[in-house]
Amino acid sequence: NTLPFRYYFFLMPMFCFVIPTYMACYLLDESLTNSWYVVAIFRYVASLNGTWLVNSWAHIWGTKPYDKNISPTNSTFVGIAAVGEGWHNYHHVFPWDYKTSELGAYSTNLTTAVIDFFAWIGWAYDLKSVSDDLIKKRVLRTGDGSHQYSEEQLREKMVDYINNLDHENENVVWGWDDVDMKDADRKDATVSNKID
Structure with missing residues (x-):
């Protein structure tokens, strides 16, 4: 202890x-x-x-830009009230991302600011983050259409992509070291402040 x-x-x-x-x-x-x-x-x-x-709120009200098939949602209100923990849909889809959201600003995600500070002084390292390409793939595959990548420029790609997938038998990625996580997804991740 x-x-x-x-x-x-x-x-x-x-x-x-x-x-x-x-x-x-x-x-x-x-x-x-x-x-x-x-x-x-x-x-x-x-x-x-x-x-x-x-x-409570983040499992009921909000958007599901990354996976519309799970109950967690993204909520700006909860992000502000819980000091950065309102991006619950993102967190459940990419639980190994230290930022718990893809937002670059600290205004609604102070938790990331704290972790980035500790990385800056050397106390946090091997910070894993989802690449833009991996986010786009997931948004197109399972998102509810509320993400910016779901807009006009990607609608045609989304239809083709979804039609060529078998979602029922697809493995779900739960954590960074899970055997179900594909090597291609691991390579798409960004690891900052890495210590070998």
């Missing part, structure tokens, strides 16, 4: 409730009641609900 797990029942209440309450009282001259209910309790409940949105 690591230190945080060993002392969880002491550290979690201290960092989640006691220290924020004390800091609001001391630095902002708030009353103990206001500090407790606003800075500790309300903040904790709001962050829990933002996290839980991923498993």
Whole structure:
């Protein structure tokens, strides 16, 4: 067991409730009641609900640009509320991509910004990311048509591609090291900050 797990029942209440309450009282001259209910309790409940949105809202409302046959969706609202975890359809189709989305901006995916920072200082490495070509192939094969690659310029290719596939017997890729993952898909991935 690591230190945080060993002392969880002491550290979690201290960092989640006691220290924020004390800091609001001391630095902002708030009353103990206001500090407790606003800075500790309300903040904790709001962050829990933002996290839980991923498993509720992001499985009901949103688009399915990568695979229309699974329940997870992409939702900008959840992406903002859960600090970058709203791109659930992408995450379930490409679970090995560290970015959990194909978005280049950090505005709705702060999780990627944190991981990129740790890669920059050398603490995160071998970051795997899906290539543009692999995304296009998947969008055309199983997407719901809401992705930019599904627009006019690819409609003809999509019809031909779908007509030539047997989806019922197709293997599903669940993780980076799964035996079902094809070597061609592995080669299409982008690995940044690689350590050999």
